[in-house]
Amino acid sequence: MWSCGPLNSTGAEEPLCQDLHRGLWVLSLLSVVVGVPVGLGYNALLVLANLSSTRSMTMLDVYFVNMATAGLVLAMLAPAHLLGPSHSGWAPWSLSSEAQVTLLILFHVAALVTMYSTALLSLDYYIERAVPHSSVASVYNTRHVCGFVWGGALLTSFSSLLFYVCSYASSHAVECAEMQSTEAADAILVLIGYVVPSLAMLYALALISHVRKEDTPLDQDVGRLDPAVHRLLVATVCTQFGLWTPYYLSLLGHTVLVSRGRPTDGHYLGVLHVARDLSKFLAFSSSSVTPLLYRYMDKTFPAKLQRLTKKVHCGCQRCSSGAMEQA
Numbered sequence: 137m138w139s140c141g142p143l144n145s146t147g148a149e150e151p152l153c154q155d156l157h158r159g160l161w162v163l164s165l166l167s168v169v170v171g172v173p174v175g176l177g178y179n180a181l182l183v184l185a186n187l188s189s190t191r192s193m194t195m196l197d198v199y200f201v202n203m204a205t206a207g208l209v210l211a212m213l214a215p216a217h218l219l220g221p222s223h224s225g226w227a228p229w230s231l232s233s234e235a236q237v238t239l240l241i242l243f244h245v246a247a248l249v250t251m252y253s254t255a256l257l258s259l260d261y262y263i264e265r266a267v268p269h270s271s272v273a274s275v276y277n278t279r280h281v282c283g284f285v286w287g288g289a290l291l292t293s294f295s296s297l298l299f300y301v302c303s304y305a306s307s308h309a310v311e312c313a314e315m316q317s318t319e320a321a322d323a324i325l326v327l328i329g330y331v332v333p334s335l336a337m338l339y340a341l342a343l344i345s346h347v348r349k350e351d352t353p354l355d356q357d358v359g360r361l362d363p364a365v366h367r368l369l370v371a372t373v374c375t376q377f378g379l380w381t382p383y384y385l386s387l388l389g390h391t392v393l394v395s396r397g398r399p400t401d402g403h404y405l406g407v408l409h410v411a412r413d414l415s416k417f418l419a420f421s422s423s424s425v426t427p428l429l430y431r432y433m434d435k436t437f438p439a440k441l442q443r444l445t446k447k448v449h450c451g452c453q454r455c456s457s458g459a460m461e462q463a
Contacts, residue, residue, distance in 0.1 A: 160410075160413060160414070160417075163417065164218040164219060164413075164417060165218075165219065167214070167218060167417060167420065167421065168214055168215050168218055168219060171211075171214070171420070171421060171423075171424045172211050172214050172215065172424075174424045174428075175207055175208075175210070175211035175214075175423040175424035175427070176208065176211045176212070178204075178424065178427035178428060178431060179204040179205075179207040179208045179211065179423065179427045180204075180208065181427075181431075181441065181444075182200060182201065182204040182427045182430055182431070182437075183201050183204050183205060183208070184444055185437065185440040185441045185443075185444045186198075186200070186201050186440060187201070188440070188443060188444045188447055189440045189443055189444075192436070192440070193275055194275065195257075195260055195261075195264065195274065195275055195278045196257065196261070196365060196368070196369075196434075197275075197436075198275055198278040198279055198282060199253050199254075199256065199257040199260075199278065199282065200257075200426075200427075200430050200434075201282075202249065202253045202282040202285065202286075203249070203250055203253045203254065203426055204426070204427055204430075205249075206246040206247075206249040206250045206253070206423075207246075207250070207422070207423035207424070207426060207427060208423075209242060209245070209246040210243070210246045210247075210250075210419075210420055210422070210423035211420075211423045211424070213239055213242055213243050213246070213420075214420045214423070216239050217239065217243065217416060217420065218416070218417065218420065220236075220239075241293050244289075244293050244325060244329065245286075245289045245290060245293050246289075247329060247380065247383075247419065248285075248288070248289035248292060248293065248328070248329050249285055249286055249289050250376060250380070250422065250426075251329060251330065251333040251334075251376065251380060252285050252288070252289070252333050253282065253285060254333065254337060254372060254373055254376045254377075255332075255333035255334075255336035255337045255340070256281060256285070256336075257369065257372070257373075258336070258337050258340030258341060258344070258369065258373055259336060259339075259340045260278065261340070261344065261365075261369055262340050262343045262344050262347065265344060265347050266343070266347050292324075292328050292329070319390065319391045319394045319395065322387040322388075322390060322391045323387075323388075323391050325384070325387060326384050326387050326388045326391070329384065330380065330381075330384035334377065334381075337373050337377060341370070341373060344366075344369075364433060364434070364435055367433060368429065368430065368433040368434060371429050371433065372426060372429055372430075375422065375425055375426065375429060376422060376426070379418045379419060379421060379422040379425065380418075380419055380422065382411070382414065382415035382418055382419075383412070383415035383416060383418065383419045385411075385415070386408065386411045386412040386415045387412075389408065389411065390408050390412070393408070
């Protein structure tokens with residue numbers, strides 16, 4: 137994944153670029169060795185613990201299960217992206233163009249689900265705070281909304297898929313002759329995948345801060361005024377916003393340079409590659425950071441985890457006792 141590109145006039149990499157190349161590759165390797173198991177483990181526990189206690193799930197839990205599912209996808213894609221053959225001679229394997237497009241689309245689907253789940257969580261939390269006992273932010277409605285989020289992410293990625301596929305297709309294909317541009321796909325993703333949910337998140341946080349300053353009937357509802365829930369929401373929004381912003385800014389920077397006719401080789405190519413590689417590393421780290429926030433800031437998670445452990449333990453005991461009776 138990591139590459140710096142030729143940054144001087146002779147076409148050779150500068151020593152600083154070489155050191156950065158090696159350092160980033162080591163960082164990506166550590167991320168795969170440490171971050172991927174943590175992301176897979178905690179996201180799986182988050183999903184299983186909540187699905188085993190569906191009756192006690194809240195609107196917040198449903199959105200975190202949705203983000204954890206997207207986190208599982210990101211964690212499984214991380215080795216191929218962080219140690220893959222893109223722009224690097226260090227890759228331990230090679231991928232076909234079809235496989236690269238598939239991995240890229242899956243990455244964008246998971247990214248869209250993560251960003252929109254965070255944005256909708258913020259908006260629904262505001263509705264829950266502003267309108268007590270509203271059915272709009274109910275668990276039932278939230279589950280359907282999360283399903284639509286996945287469907288919308290797939291549909292949104294389809295337009296980008298056309299551009300990416302055509303960028304790898306032969307120029308002789310008439311259908312793809314005028315669509316061989318990854319910059320158009322990047323522009324679509326920046327607008328739909330970042331600008332829209334980011335505005336929604338900022339707007340929701342502004343509304344929530346306004347509601348907290350006012351004296352509403354909700355002030356007497358102790359369960360809804362739990363400070364831990366508010367801290368978890370703010371921490372999640374800030375984390376997702378901070379970790380995904382560099383990636384979308386790198387896409388935007390590449391699109392702007394190409395649209396202005398700037399050359400994308402030499403110095404610009406090296407800077408863009410380093411920026412995109414660093415931003416991808418931050419984006420993939422969100423798959424392990426978000427479940428850790430939920431683990432340590434949600435008060436109900438330890439109890440759910442204990443119930444899950446008891447169910448697994450009881451199930452194993454039943455299996456063993458049943459085997460002994462048959463014997």
